Amino acid sequence: MTELDLGDVIFKRVRIFGHSASTIDDLRTMLHQAESGELSPNRAVAAIGSLSAARDGLISVRDATFPARS
Numbered sequence: 001m002t003e004l005d006l007g008d009v010i011f012k013r014v015r016i017f018g019h020s021a022s023t024i025d026d027l028r029t030m031l032h033q034a035e036s037g038e039l040s041p042n043r044a045v046a047a048i049g050s051l052s053a054a055r056d057g058l059i060s061v062r063d064a065t066f067p068a069r070s
Contacts, residue, residue, distance in 0.1 A: 006054065 033039035
């Protein structure tokens with residue numbers, strides 16, 4: 001866990017990005033687990049939103065919820 005000052009995104013024009021750093025072997029393992037039903041990747045990505053959705057998205061991650069919106 002880490003704290004992020006999202007004010008830096010606005011006031012300092014900081015960009016935040018990340019990746020899983022998974023190796024090809026990690027990806028193969030995950031694919032095998034998904035195909036066998038051991039892993040449900042449908043829960044990995046619940047939504048994609050714009051920067052205006054960042055606050056709601058972070059709250060949803062904290063609370064482990066998914067606000068259904070149309």
